[in-house]
Amino acid sequence: MTDPSSIERHSYDVLIVGAGGAGLRAAIAAHEAGARVAVICKSLLGKAHTVMAEGGIAAAMANVWPEDGWQVHFRDTMRGGKMLNHWRMAQLHAQEAPDRVQELEEWGALFDRTADGLISQRDFGGHRYARLAHVGDRTGLELIRTLQQRTVALGIDVYMECTVTKLFQSGQATSSAEKRASADGRITGAFAYWRESGRFVVFDAPTVVLATGGIGKSYKVTSNSWEYTGDGHALALQAGASLVNMEFVQFHPTGMVWPPSVKGILVTESVRGDGGVLRNSEGRRFMFDYIPEFFKAETADTEEEADGWYEDKAKHRRPPELLPRDEVARAINSEVKAGRGSPHGGVFLDIASRRSVEYIQRRLPSMYHQFKELADVDITAEPMEVGPTCHYVMGGVAVDPDTGESAIPGLYAAGEVAGGMHGANRLGGNSLSDLLVFGKRAGAAAAEAATRAEPAAGVSDDDVRAAAEAALAPFERQGGENAYTVQQDLQDVMHNLVGIIRTADEMEKALQDLGKLRERAQQISVEGHRQYNPGWHLSLDLANMLRVSECIARAALERTESRGGHTRDDFPATDDSWGAVNLHCTLDGESIAVRREPLPTMPDDLRQLFEEK
Incomplete structure (x- = not known):
């Protein structure tokens, strides 16, 4: 049995899970607000999937087209998302993206230039004007380099090759509904392990910002790298938060x-x-x-x-x-x-x-x-x-647009793991400006909340012991399933049955298959020791992938229309009645529940933008 007193332990005001663009921007904002900040990343610093965003950062800077402005960018984003976006997120994004790009340049980012020396902007699909600030086709790499350099210069602690498996919460609430309905369930910290040694580490923190990216490794053909196993989505579900727009996979x-x-x-x-x-x-x-x-x-x-x-x-x-x-x-x-x-x-x-x-x-x-x-x-x-190729998930943690906070006190999300900004489909280039705008907002809000949080008793030994035992469970089984075989079967199910074109029969079959895969995943056994054991790492990731995959399949089965990144062969038309509804997934015991929620009402001055010629 693991002795909690022997486990490495650290204390911070704000804990950032993920070191891509959203995580680093959140860390910088939280640090500048005076918080003690740590960043945990599953891989190495600088290797985040943000580097794969090559084309540019969408921002209405009007450097190429003077006619461009935040209202046009807002309208393009909403239309691209088939009007299912949270209007407030799309508004903030369009208004603040130019400042975030300018900020990067002030921090040392080197952008391509126009003939008169301004930041160059290129065309991308769905954008009315050329508005993507770029560095050749290596923009994401330059963004990460710049934010990484600033993070290190500020002295922010970074824990590399470290994976979070559990968020700790206060009180005795057990169900998702109980956690959302009361202060019970406030974030108190996180449990993680070092990938190299397999040793555990506990972080005490009153606020956590999820910036873990996407879910692409649940699919057979994907642009995503090995880290994208839906960790943040699953951690938020387990904590009691809801995921919105999960049927929309780009x-x-x-x-x-x-x-x-x-x-x-x-x-x-x-x-x-x-x-x-x-x-x-x-x-x-x-x-x-x-x-x-x-x-x-x-x-x-x-x-x-x-x-x-x-x-x-x-x-x-x-x-x-x-x-x-x-x-x-x-x-x-x-x-x-x-x-x-x-x-x-x-x-x-x-x-x-x-x-x-x-x-x-x-x-x-x-x-x-x-x-x-x-x-x-x-x-x-x-x-x-x-x-x-499976590239991006529009769905993610439902958050407050202004702060990035979820329904769980102290739990924030930014970047791809957060939902609402892109609606049914994301325009190219909006991902980089999204993570800059909302990474900053989430980091600043988390730091402010940490200063208001009452001193916590800290994570209990019982909670630490339970998290350690859950992580070590695959070592206790003998002769069970192989993690790689289960992942391959999961990828086949999602690729063949919940892919780019969907039908009710195929998704019902997918849900049956996912149930069987969940049972198999609970019987995975791993051999060897905790040091350098990728089979063990995958066995822990699989639980997250299966939860997120079920969210995608259940929401896709529920939405009986075709819209954006969700295409139903049996319901090929777009249904106006579905245009006023978002689907939210929550964890109900061990299964996923789906509920319908009306879209937030857009103010008249913004709605008029869609009535103009």
């Missing part, structure tokens, strides 16, 4: 499809923003066949007009390749299903015939090297093979 339309070892790795939307076009196996530019009614007024329906847009955006309508990601992903999926796909199950993305070698190597250096080194394809001379 399949980025362009991931690498060949060779198999790199299938799913992201191909930035910048390729299309800089003039790349999508072609099927017949060489035809097929996106003109898939322009939805909602976007017809602003989307070119001829190649001549689409190509003219790059030279004169005031006279021409946008190319259909720059429709929102959900529209493009569905179009590619349809072409492949119709037998017009590429040899390896995707379509062709061609920029070689449209831009010079010098232009491609200057604007898209990462893409050039990625395909050259990993697929032996020279994108300056031949097209890329691309296809949809």
Whole structure:
């Protein structure tokens, strides 16, 4: 039995779980507010998935188009999210994104420049104007470098290769409803383990900011790296918070499809923003066949007009390749299903015939090297093979828009793990500005709350002992399931039954299969010791992946329409009655409950923006 007195222990005002852009921005804000702050990251500092956001940071700075402004950005974001976004989050995001970008530059970020020396901004799907501040196609890397450098310079404590498995809470409340209905359940700390040694560590803290990213490793084909196992989503559920919009999973339309070892790795939307076009196996530019009614007024329906847009955006309508990601992903999926796909199950993305070698190597250096080194394809001379890949989850912890606090006192969330900002679909580039805006807000709010929190008795020995025993349970079993086999089966279920196109029968089958997988996961056994034991790590991650996967499947079964990142083959139309409702998932015992909640009412002055021509 584990002796709690022998476990490493630390005390802070604000504990940040995750060291991507949202986590680091939250840590900086909390530190600047005077709090004692620690950052815990599952991997190494600087390796966060934020680096995969290559195209740019969406912010209406009006450096390229003076007509741009926060109202236009707000409207684009709401329309891209099919009006299911929390209007207040979309408003704050659009208003504050330019300041957050400017702040990065003041901290040392090096952006590409316009001819007159301003931060350059590029086009991306769903955005009315060119508004993505960028550093070639390595923007996420520059963002992380800048925030990481500032975090270290401020002396903020960082615990690398450390994984949180449990949030501690005060009181005796056990059900999610009890925790949300009273002060019982306030955050008091977290339980974690060092991945290298397997030793445990306890953090006492009155506030925790979740910034753990997404859920992509529940899917077979994904752009996400190994860390994205839905840890923050599951920790919030276990604590009693609700998850909103979980049915909306974004399949980025362009991931690498060949060779198999790199299938799913992201191909930035910048390729299309800089003039790349999508072609099927017949060489035809097929996106003109898939322009939805909602976007017809602003989307070119001829190649001549689409190509003219790059030279004169005031006279021409946008190319259909720059429709929102959900529209493009569905179009590619349809072409492949119709037998017009590429040899390896995707379509062709061609920029070689449209831009010079010098232009491609200057604007898209990462893409050039990625395909050259990993697929032996020279994108300056031949097209890329691309296809949809699980990339982002719009759903996450339901939070207060202004503070980022969940329904559980002391528990905050920011970035991809937080829900509400993007509604049914996220526009490219909005993820980086989202994590900057709400990372800052969550960190500052958590620091302020920590100063008001009454001194806690600290995490009890009994709670620590229970968390340790739960973490060690796989070592107590002999001859049980293999964690990697269970994960592979989970990925097959989600890919085949809860993927880009869904039906009731398939999702009901998925829920049955997930129930069986949950039983198998409880019988996982691991061999060896706690040191350097990836099988043990995965066995703990699997519980989170299974909970989040059930949320996605149950919410997707409940929403009987197609909207944004959620497409039902048996309900192909968008239903106006569903346009006023968000779905919230909560933990009810050991299963997931889904409830409907009306959208918050948008003020008249913002609603008028959608009535203007």
